[in-house]
Ligand SMILES: Nc1ncnc2c1ncn2[C@@H]1O[C@H](COP(=O)(O)OP(=O)(O)O)[C@@H](O)[C@H]1O
């Protein structure tokens with residue numbers, strides 16, 4: 432049987448320190464098919480680097496830089512300070528220091544360059560750890576030579592044909608000779624500048640690598656043993672899911688299950704690549720297989736929660752028996768590059784949520800200028816501090832009598848917006864942020880756990 436190609440991604444928690452890195456190296460070295468290894472920055476490093484990109488005094492930035500330096504050099508020290516590795520890590524740290532301590536105007540382009548150091552450092556160190564652990568040939572690859580995007584810094588859009596071409600040239604020849612360690616999250620735009628795929632984007636990178644080499648399996652190794660029926664941090668007796676469909680996993684990730692970046696399933700679905708989610712701490716425990724078709728198709732499989740939602744209610748009597756109002760509303764939003772997520776309408780009003788921009792997580796894209804334009808032809812009400820709860824499963828649009836018991840069990844809760852029927856895989860609604868976790872617990876107990 433010909434070799435399989437597996438792409439394995441290890442998240443920040445799996446790269447936390449040398450012990451964690453060695454666990455990952457042992458997962459890789461026990462399976463010759465794991466050919467492309469995509470790693471995230473060590474736990475907490477991207478947050479630290481982000482702090483370097485916001486307004487800080489030089490002294491504050493120095494302290495953050497020192498913490499980053501100490502963390503990475505201490506892993507190298509535990510590894511026995513191999514001279515070649517120290518050279519590479521010191522070079523990266525010097526370059527980071529030069530960029531961050533220089534006085535300059537922070538641009539989205541510079542921000543992405545600074546953020547890229549997390550993955551560049553972790554992947555450099557992990558390459559050495561894997562070499563020592565496996566004794567195999569291991570090649571470090573700069574992901575920016577393969578993952579090509581547009582220039583929307585901070586949330587760049589992959590260019591699939593360009594990635595495919597770059598993979599044939601810069602990745603396939605290496606694949607024949609050795610294992611490859613590369614970075615998640617980072618990419619490059621047509622002029623060669625560094626871009627990033629948005630927070631948590633390493634899962635997406637790994638899926639793009641898997642698509643580019645026609646991989647058989649994409650593995651996501653993380654700090655939970657599987658995808659659970661809901662976030663185990665909210666419901667301690669949530670159950671691990673053995674098998675889930677592409678569509679259900681896509682809905683879960685889009686609606687807030689942090690275990691997968693929202694776009695991860697897109698390349699996997701395009702190329703029908705099976706995805707495995709497992710724990711790098713307990714690799715022996717069964718994880719979750721995400722496949723095109725599952726044996727069982729429960730009506731309700733899981734619940735996800737997405738925080739920090741803003742509801743925009745646009746009200747106008749002009750809507751009554753007229754045409755063109757929605758087009759006018761969406762035109763204003765489109766002109767300001769505001770992407771809408773959920774929409775419901777009545778005869779005289781429209782309620783919508785905005786797709787959260789990773790660079791503006793507080794939804795500040797709805798600035799006074801946009802509001803002024805909308806207010807020319809409507810009344811606008813904004814409700815903040817909401818959470819979106821999604822029930823994910825199968826045939827939800829065709830299941831009679833589902834919403835009655837769901838909303839019946841939430842009689843004390845004010846539901847702000849309900850979306851049901853647009854997808855057969857989800858039923859979602861908005862509630863106040865401070866009630867959201869309780870709502871998840873109630874629904875999980877009543878509809879999932881039993
Ligand atoms: N349905 C779910 N199943 C499993 N984990 C979930 C789910 N929803 C949210 N999570 C959270 O996702 C976390 C893993 O994602 P993340 O922190 O991004 O990991 P990594 O560092 O490996 O990328 C888990 O610790 C868990 O709390």
Ligand SMILES: N[C@@H](CC(=O)OP(=O)(O)O)C(=O)O
Pocket residue numbers: 441442443444471472477478549615616629630631632633634
């Ligand atoms: N390091 C990046 C990308 C990433 O995906 O990280 P993680 O796999 O730890 O979620 C971030 O923190 O956003």
